Amino acid sequence: MTTFSVVDLFAGVGGFAEGFLRANYSESKFQFELRLLVDFDPTASFTFKKNYPRIPFWNADLGKIQPAELLELLGMRRGELDFLIGGLPYQGFSPSGKRWLDDNRNRLLSRFIELAHALEPKCVMIENVPTALSAFAQIFDEQIHEAFRGYTVRHAVLNASSFGVPQIRRRAFIVALRADLGVSQFAFPRGAYDVIDIGRDLHTDAKAGCRFVSVEDAIGDLPGLTAGEGFDGCAYTRDCSTDYQRARRENPIALFNHVARTHLREFLEKISAIRPGEGNAQLPDGERFSDNYFSQAYARLHPRGIGFTITAHFRNPGSGRFTHYRDNRSITVREAARLQSFNDRFIFYGCDRDQERHVGNAVPPMLSSALASHFGAMVDAT
Numbered sequence: 001m002t003t004f005s006v007v008d009l010f011a012g013v014g015g016f017a018e019g020f021l022r023a024n025y026s027e028s029k030f031q032f033e034l035r036l037l038v039d040f041d042p043t044a045s046f047t048f049k050k051n052y053p054r055i056p057f058w059n060a061d062l063g064k065i066q067p068a069e070l071l072e073l074l075g076m077r078r079g080e081l082d083f084l085i086g087g088l089p090y091q092g093f094s095p096s097g098k099r100w101l102d103d104n105r106n107r108l109l110s111r112f113i114e115l116a117h118a119l120e121p122k123c124v125m126i127e128n129v130p131t132a133l134s135a136f137a138q139i140f141d142e143q144i145h146e147a148f149r150g151y152t153v154r155h156a157v158l159n160a161s162s163f164g165v166p167q168i169r170r171r172a173f174i175v176a177l178r179a180d181l182g183v184s185q186f187a188f189p190r191g192a193y194d195v196i197d198i199g200r201d202l203h204t205d206a207k208a209g210c211r212f213v214s215v216e217d218a219i220g221d222l223p224g225l226t227a228g229e230g231f232d233g234c235a236y237t238r239d240c241s242t243d244y245q246r247a248r249r250e251n252p253i254a255l256f257n258h259v260a261r262t263h264l265r266e267f268l269e270k271i272s273a274i275r276p277g278e279g280n281a282q283l284p285d286g287e288r289f290s291d292n293y294f295s296q297a298y299a300r301l302h303p304r305g306i307g308f309t310i311t312a313h314f315r316n317p318g319s320g321r322f323t324h325y326r327d328n329r330s331i332t333v334r335e336a337a338r339l340q341s342f343n344d345r346f347i348f349y350g351c352d353r354d355q356e357r358h359v360g361n362a363v364p365p366m367l368s369s370a371l372a373s374h375f376g377a378m379v380d381a382t
Helices: 016-024 042-051 069-074 105-118 131-135 137-147 216-218 242-247 266-273 333-337 352-360 363-382
Strands: 002-009 032-038 057-059 083-087 123-128 150-158 172-179
Touching: 002 016, 002 069, 002 105, 002 363, 016 032, 016 083, 016 363, 032 042, 032 069, 042 057, 042 352, 057 083, 069 105, 069 242, 083 105, 083 363, 105 123, 137 150, 137 333, 172 363, 216 333, 333 352
Parallel strands: 002 032, 002 083, 032 057, 083 123
Antiparallel strands: 123 172, 150 172
């Protein structure tokens, strides 16, 4: 059996890496070994190391790390690493000037590519928001191919919903395969579920006509909470009712991170009038929070609908469709983690704000797992 070495740069809390570990359970011809994760965020590294104490995590600024340091730490020579992955923090891509990658706002992508050239892995995977691909497609395409000389490069925007993630989450992926592998053309994986776009009225679609994992399919087994109430480190009180719930409960110690944010009484009275699938815009005149909010502000999830993109602010109901479909409160860290496809055994640490950021910025492990299996098989066949 082949064992592929993996390094995750800009690892965050490790969602991308978690997907590679999860792929090991379904693959019989090859396995992935996480050799190193690197990120500047100490609370992210602490969280990952609490969950995976035997996997090295270097808490360091990649802008100050020399490639030779990475190779020495890995005990590898240039060209020996199999997979280099990373979910880059979004900085606001800019197409200004002829050298798009030289713009300061794109420096993290430039740094990642610089390290990729120095390490020369067989496969490189980069994740970020779709802005760069959609808004500046031609400039991006030309300069990325130029930057990855010696590699066959492709990019695509994938929606996590098509891979069984109960959330509309569109993300751009760049994949580069080293030229000596002999792969001149390749495609991205396709999920077994439908690609759900935000423009469709998902809350009234018949479930039978649209294949996706609904919000209730994902979090319906978790205990109900009132605002300010917590359920942390306790045994489950409800049985699973879906395959998705059973999969997320695999080998758990107990249920953690299920603590509801406190809300003011006046706020709770106002959101109690919002029905599942509706939001601030549907409140009567004089009762809305404001007419200046975007359409998803203070919106309530629908149990039979799909979740909307989990951000780093999901505990603030005004920042999106993050109000629980039944309870009058914003969703908890555990509910958001479920919508991101983290298993319950992955426990989040740090203050509430840190946990919120770690969940919201992560690559959904189910999506990452699909990419790992797809490109792992491709590299294994060379």
